[in-house]
Amino acid sequence: MQVINEMKLVIDALSVNEGYCRVAVATFVSQLDPTIEELNDVKTSVSEAVTNCIVHAYPKKRGKIYITARLYADGLSRVTIKDRGIGIEDVKKAREPLFTTAGGERSGLGFSVMESFSDKLTVRSKPGWGTSVTIEKRIAGKGK
Amino acid sequence: MQVINEMKLVIDALSVNEGYCRVAVATFVSQLDPTIEELNDVKTSVSEAVTNCIVHAYPKKRGKIYITARLYADGLSRVTIKDRGIGIEDVKKAREPLFTTAGGERSGLGFSVMESFSDKLTVRSKPGWGTSVTIEKRIAGKGK
């Protein structure tokens, strides 16, 4: 399927950038003329993935978040959020609802939200290499 | 001077992305709490540079626009807009007001606007290599 538009964003993994990242992706996806609900789904799942890069990926150093968003002619949006952080030992376990390694007030629902707010979620991770999360969301849009 | 935040955006050189690029940069620069006028200055000069990548840089192929925005602790914003297009033969001449090689309705005022809307404009270009435009704008901000 043909990519009709693509953007890549690289940004510091700082919590002050959370809002910026999800809005940057959502505004780009807006070109597919999504409904408000579809756009909120994209925003929410991107927010979870970006927050994970900030909260979990770089416990010791200041790192970067790598975002790619692709729009396809048939209305598919595919967003990849990647870090070069510590990675995840056991991805299957990490994706279980309520599982969290973080203290504070993390709910362990990040991956569950990404899964239920998108059509397909792919997580690739390796300790020491980093984590890459791909969120696919089909935009039926206002016109349909 | 310390960089407090940085973002890089790579996006297709399509005219549909003009609005997206200037808003993406302006929203990022908003962290420095600019006045409405300062923000409009950034938006306008970024718009000129991005439009040039779309109108002039890639006459034959579909290319990319490379944007970097850096925010400094003292309130400086530094935005670089780059392409890997055809480049500019004579940069000094290109920067003259009203000079344009394009037909249509280009006014030849792009570089003049960038210059008068920013504190410092740097243009680097080489035929066959591409063009890189750096716009520096000091944000005094609402607080000052």
Added chain:
Amino acid sequence: MPVRISTEANTMTAFLSGEIDHHSAAAIRDAIDTQIQINRPKLLKLDFSEVTFMDSSGVGLIMGRYKNALTFGGRTEVANMPAFAEKVMRLSGLEKIIRFYKEK
């Protein structure tokens, strides 16, 4: 500030607003906890009617306030959760331990 707090008799109400994410939750949490400490309310009411975005950080935020209020013997209720945030809430199962309701 993304939260405004008012106290009346034994009830403390926190009106949250704007976008709730991991970043903004920190300030909201601190503001509410300071007031819980001072007022020790019997009922903590979290009003979400002015919230425009929320991810799973909102779940942690509610859960954390619930626990903190309980420390002082108070219970927590959540009012006016916007429709777009209900999907996150259902995933959390919070409705099993906290009362959610809508006001007109």
Added chain:
Amino acid sequence: MPVRISTEANTMTAFLSGEIDHHSAAAIRDAIDTQIQINRPKLLKLDFSEVTFMDSSGVGLIMGRYKNALTFGGRTEVANMPAFAEKVMRLSGLEKIIRFYKEK
């Protein structure tokens, strides 16, 4: 559509709105030129009061309409240029050949 056009006697007014850049200028240009062709106005009035952003593409847009109206013997005026766009206008020198004015 970022332009609304109304015609009255020999005057045609184009109300531009939203963000004017190289991308949006194309549709505005086509819409106005089609109507110039049809109406051949003695006076073309370009009203910028609803414009929220403008870069140098706005200069080319005005200049192009000025020339096109002139082809049919019409003159062009620009009304209500917003303050933020005046800096671009000053650079262009357009005020030397076209009348700019504000209405209340």
